[in-house]
Amino acid sequence: MKTSGNRSLFGLALTLATAIAQSATPTEAPRPKLIVMVVVDQYSADLFNEYRPLYKEGLKQLATGVVFPRGHQSHAATETCPGHSTILTGARPARTGIIANEWQTPKQAYEANGQTTHEVYCAKDPATQAVTPKYLKVSTLGDRMHAANSKAKIAAVAGKDRAATMLAGHDTDTMTLWWNGKKFETYANARLPKGIDAVNAAAEKSMRTDVPVDMHAACRSRANAVTFESGVQIGVETSEENYSAWRASSAFDAAVLDAALLVLDEEELGRGEQTDLLAIGFSATDYVGHRYGAGGIEMCTQQMRLDALIGRLVDRLDHVGVPYVIALTADHGGVDVPERNKQQGAGQAKRLELELYPAQMSKYVAEKLRLKGPAILGNFFTPDIYFSDAIPKNLRARAIAIARQRYEASDSVELVMSWEELNKIPAPTGLVDEWTLQQRARASFDPERSGSLVVLTKPFVTPLPPPTKTGRDYIAGHATPWGYDRRVPILFWWPGIRGFEQPIAVESVDIMPTLAGLIGLEIPEGDIDGHALDLSRAEQ
Structure with a gap:
């Protein structure tokens, strides 16, 4: 996507649906410093x-x-x-590679705090525990x-x-x-x-x-x-x-x-x-x-x-x-x-049953296949499910099938997809509020980092246990x-703005190209998923 270098501060005139540069008539207002x-x-x-x-x-x-x-x-x-x-x-995360706060690397183990782990935190090197943006x-x-x-x-x-x-x-x-x-x-x-x-x-x-x-x-x-x-x-x-x-x-x-x-x-x-x-x-x-x-x-x-x-x-x-x-x-x-x-009227609201948490599901699969070690990695329930690389190759498909069947049998689960199924889905397009669940999952999918299964719970299901101490335990969540969990406000403001409200569904990925347009910064076409939002009506 390209934005013109000859724009006034608030003369951006890009439409939502296009990534083609358009020129705007300069005004006396300077670009933002x-x-x-x-x-x-x-x-x-x-x-x-x-x-x-x-x-x-x-x-x-x-x-x-x-x-x-x-x-x-x-x-x-x-x-x-x-x-x-x-x-x-x-x-989107499918492009940024940041598919979660943490993900597992079944083929790679790390030593952290005296323990062996396969977990990678999105902003830390697992070997040194130093904060880094490298992922x-x-x-x-x-x-x-x-x-x-x-x-x-x-x-x-x-x-x-x-x-x-x-x-x-x-x-x-x-x-x-x-x-x-x-x-x-x-x-x-x-x-x-x-x-x-x-x-x-x-x-x-x-x-x-x-x-x-x-x-x-x-x-x-x-x-x-x-x-x-x-x-x-x-x-x-x-x-x-x-x-x-x-x-x-x-x-x-x-x-x-x-x-x-x-x-x-x-x-x-x-x-x-x-x-x-x-x-x-x-x-x-x-x-x-x-x-x-x-x-x-x-x-x-x-x-x-x-x-x-x-x-x-x-x-x-x-x-x-x-x-x-x-x-x-x-x-x-x-x-x-x-x-x-x-x-308050959401009768389906509930907490996720413990049998679907990684430790319990891992034990269930391991017992079914008589495995000596854990079958599933991780400590907390997340949509991405990772299977241990220690599972014998001839049993891996069965382990995934056993877990999938148990997830799908739960009345807390809306949809289960495999890595292979998600990998075949094209990048989502169209109005973001009308995407299917499969498209939403695809926007989070990275073939290098995603799990073997992705499990999506039903609405108002919270994968956290009840609290035992006020102000300490997590008792509500998102993810x-x-x-x-998906809807967020997006606001732009500057002194002297002529404001307006647009109820159309837009994405957080539209923010960066919008700001880039305001300062005349060119973004190569195909580099991003977002589109610049038209703020021309708000021009001073």
Whole structure:
């Protein structure tokens, strides 16, 4: 795909359905000196639409820009790493190679933490445990910007290493920061901002301060308690224990913003002749969703705090005084806990039976074939199912067939596909919200990294056990091919914008070519899956 080098800042006139360059009449408005890409982990389109009337600060302001309320992470494996890999590459996981947060390598074992494993984490070298972007198979917007102009400054700051690396790209000399559980860090031998010690100290103090959370007043009507058999309760108005997990609070997002604003100032982003890029990944919404679900007072309070933080970001950008563009989206959506969903009309909501988890399924297959070792790799249920390379070759097909039959017999499973079946399916085309399940799975399929089987659960099935401790256990999730996990908002905003809303279903892979078009960056035809969105009506 190519975009014209002779465009005004907001004169982009590409249509959704074409990858052919078009020219636009120049205006007096300059191109942006700074692109700010904001990604909110687990910020579903459902959350955006539910809380949009309550936003009063930053998110309210961004919602006056160009709004695509039915954006999609189009693939089936709706997890953090695959989702982030699509946003600034313009490519689906089938092209980026990031098919999941973790995948297995049955033919290759690694030593990690004194144990032998076949697991590869999407942002770490399994041999050294060093954070790396090496598994990303394609270039990011930042990679392309820096290749076109070596003076372009690229920075990414996020709450998770996999978010920061997927947004920043392959150049480990960029200012790429992530929270490691104790402090913000970067790649080995890469530099840190001079003021990062103060940010880390403030974050550590916040993390060690055990203060009851004052639930937002606008959220009290959403207090909907759910009590589990263990006695764990969520959805209550206030509790000191509820936010004892610091990452599941707005304080975590505030620390990420502090680090991002530090980078903005120290690197003087947007203040040179070139266009710079700052990507920010907020993770607290995801942790709140996992620990308390998406439907209670905890998520509501998180949304109100996030709104204020985005307002703080916009204020600082205005203070910098350079032309800028903000884009905002999410890596995936999420679903509420099945217990509350069942109370509220989703009668099919349930937790996945333990017999389908890898350890139990592995034991079942091994007993059927009298195998001495494990038949299936992995500790947690994921759509990709990997079989041990130690299974004798003459028994491998039977092992896969036995497992497939058991998965398909479960009333929790919607569809099972083999590697061979997925490999025959062409890359999906057409309206993303009308794709079949097979097409959604194909968008996550990499023949080098995908499993022997892909198992897709039915709607509202959660592959997590009930909690035993408040605020610690994951009790709700995502990673399914269903709409609540695929739909994400996509927003563009800049000062003086003439906003509009377009309800057509679009994809996260459309963001990168849209931003590239705004700065006149050419993207070779065939390099990406996305198409530039037409923002010409929003021109100043």
